[in-house]
Amino acid sequence: MRWRRCKERVARPAAPERGNRPGVAALYLSLDTETAIKEYRQLSSLLPPGTIVSYQLTADPVADFRQGFDPSHWNPVWEDFTCDLLFQSRLNVGGMNLVLFPDVLTGSDSLSVFDPGQSLPKNQDSWE
Numbered sequence: 001m002r003w004r005r006c007k008e009r010v011a012r013p014a015a016p017e018r019g020n021r022p023g024v025a026a027l028y029l030s031l032d033t034e035t036a037i038k039e040y041r042q043l044s045s046l047l048p049p050g051t052i053v054s055y056q057l058t059a060d061p062v063a064d065f066r067q068g069f070d071p072s073h074w075n076p077v078w079e080d081f082t083c084d085l086l087f088q089s090r091l092n093v094g095g096m097n098l099v100l101f102p103d104v105l106t107g108s109d110s111l112s113v114f115d116p117g118q119s120l121p122k123n124q125d126s127w128e
Contacts, residue, residue: 024101025101025102026099026100026101026102027099027102027111028097028098028099029055029057029097030089030092030095030097030098031095031096031097032095032096033052034095035089035095035097037052038089038091038092039089039091039095039097042091053113053114054113055111055112055113055114056111056114057109057110057112058110059084059109059111060109061083061084062083062084062085063085063086065085065086065087065088066086066087066088066096068088069087083104084100084101085099087099
């Protein structure tokens with residue numbers, strides 16, 4: 001995946017089953033490698049080309065849907081996408097995913113790609 005496409009992918013319009021509405025920027029993360037790969041592959045028998053990275057992050061608040069979702073306990077803050085969402089993977093039993101909404105991260109939140117060797121490109125020219 002090229003540098004430019006990485007940025008665009010975060011803000012792409014949402015599919016109906018996604019945790020973000022169309023036009024709402026979201027970053028989909030998995031809590032383990034196996035889940036990340038299954039989520040990236042989706043239902044295809046082949047894995048498309050891509051780059052898998054680890055993130056270091058701190059984010060609060062997070063709506064915790066690991067035990068499922070009960071609409072009677074729906075908090076309006078979730079509907080406004082002012083918090084991130086933690087939920088079970090549909091593609092990997094026991095796997096967990098986190099949807100981050102970068103536009104609502106605050107000064108106390110942090111998000112960075114783990115790249116201690118500076119191996120990832122910094123801009124489009126870095127790919128050449």
